[in-house]
C-alpha cells in the first residue's frame with residue numbers, strides 16, 4: 001500500500017516527503033501523540049518542497065494566497081468538507097461538520113438570517129448589555145484591587161452573547177462573581193479541545209459517546225462530565241426555548257425547529273449538534289481574539305493611548321456607548337482588530353474538497369475529490385505580505401491604506417466561500433464594541449502574564465500555548481469617569 005501511495009497514487013507527482021505520502025502515522029504522531037504539532041511539520045515541508053506539498057497520503061496543502069479563492073470557492077462552485085477532518089468537531093449533524101455541499105446549504109439556511117450585518121446591528125443592545133456587565137466586573141476588581149483573569153471574562157462575555165442568540169436568554173456567566181464557576185463552555189474549551197485530533201483519527205469515539213445514554217456515559221467516562229453537563233443543559237434550554245411562547249425575539253433554536261425545516265432535519269441530534277457548535281464556535285475564537293488584542297495593547301502603551309484618543313471621536317465621554325456601525329469607521333481600532341485577527345485567529349486546517357472539479361496549481365493537477373487546505377496562519381505570517389510578521393503592528397494596516405494597498409484581501413481568519421464562518425459579523429460587533437468600551441474607560445496593567453502564556457505552540461483547532469489556554473491577567477489601575 002505504501003508503494004502504491006508513493007509511486008502510483010494520483011497525488012504521487014505532488015512534492016512532499018515520502019513518509020507523509022506513505023502513511024498517516026506521521027501526522028498521527030505529531031498531532032495526537034505530541035499534541036497539535038503537525039502544523040509545524042507542514043511548515044517545515046513547505047520550506048523544503050515549496051508552496052504545494054502532499055502532507056499525508058490523501059491531502060494537499062498549498063501555502064500560496066493566490067490559490068485561496070480557488071480552494072475556498074463560493075458562487076455556486078461545489079465545495080465539500082473532508083469526511084476525515086470533520087470528525088474532529090464531534091458534531092456530525094452541525095453545518096460545520098456537514099460533508100455534502102447541498103446538505104450544508106440546507107442546514108446553514110435557517111441560521112443565515114441571524115448573522116447578516118443588519119441582524120447583528122439590530123441586536124447591538126444584546127452585545128452592549130454584556131459589555132456593560134464586563135465593565136461592572138472591571139469596576140469591581142478595581143475597588144477590590146484584585147488580579148482579574150480578563151481572558152476568562154471574555155469567554156463569559158462571548159458565551160453569554162451567543163446563548164442569548166440561541167435561546168433568547170443568556171447563561172448568566174457574567175452575572176457570577178466567580179467567572180469560571182458555572183461556565184461549562186469555558187471548561188470544555190480549556191480542557192476538552194485537546195481531544196480534537198484523537199476524534200479525527202478515531203471518529204468512532206465521539207459517535208459511540210453520543211449514541212449511549214448520558215447516564216451510562218457518566219459511569220464509563222467520568223472525566224468527560226463537563227461535556228455531558230453541557231449536553232444536558234443544551235437539551236434543557238432547547239425545550240425551554242420552544243416553550244417560550246410569544247418570545248420578543250425569534251431565537252436560533254426556534255428557527256432550527258420551525259415546521260418549514262424538513263422533518264428529517266428536525267431531529268434532536270441535529271438540534272443538539274448545531275447548538276453545541278454555535279455555542280463553542282461563538283465563544284472561543286472571539287474571546288481569544290479579544291485576549292490577544294488586549295495583551296498587545298497593554299504591552300505597548302502607545303497603542304493603547306493612540307486608540308483611546310481615536311475613540312473620543314465617537315465616545316465623547318468614557319461611559320459613552322457606540323455600536324459597531326459607528327466604531328468600524330475608526331481606522332486605528334480597525335487596524336488593531338485586523339492585527340489581532342491576523343495573529344490570533346483559529347489555526348485549524350480547514351480542508352475543502354472540490355467533488356467534480358480538477359484544480360490546477362503551477363502545473364500540478366489536483367484530481368476531484370482531493371482534500372486541499374491552506375492554513376490561514378501561513379498566509380498571515382507570510383513576510384512578503386506582512387513584513388516582520390510576528391510583530392503586532394496596527395500601523396501596517398494604516399500605511400497600506402495610505403499606499404492604496406488592499407491588505408485585507410490577505411486577511412482570512414474566517415476562511416472564504418460557501419463555508420465561511422457564519423458568525424463573522426457577530427464576531428466583529430463583539431470585537432469592536434468590547435475593545436472600545438475597555439480602552440476608552442479603563443486603565444489596565446498586565447500582571448502575572450508571561451509571553452509564553454500567550455504563545456502559539458499547539459494547534460487544537462484554535463491556537464494553544466504549550467500548557468493550558470491563553471491566559472491574560474490584568475489589574476485595573478484607573479477608571480475614567482468624567
Ligand code: HEM
Nearest residue numbers: 095096281282285286345346350413414415421422423427
Ligand atoms: C474571531 C472570531 C471567529 C473566528 C476567527 C472564526 C473562524 C471560523 C472558521 C475558520 C470557520 C471555518 C471552519 C472550517 O472550515 O472548518 C468557522 C466556521 C463557523 N463559525 Fe466561526 N469564527 C469566529 C467567530 C464565530 C462566532 C461569533 C460564531 C457564532 C455563531 C461562529 C460560528 C461558526 C459556525 C457555526 C461555523 C460553521 C459555518 C458553516 O460551516 O457553514 N464563529 N469559523
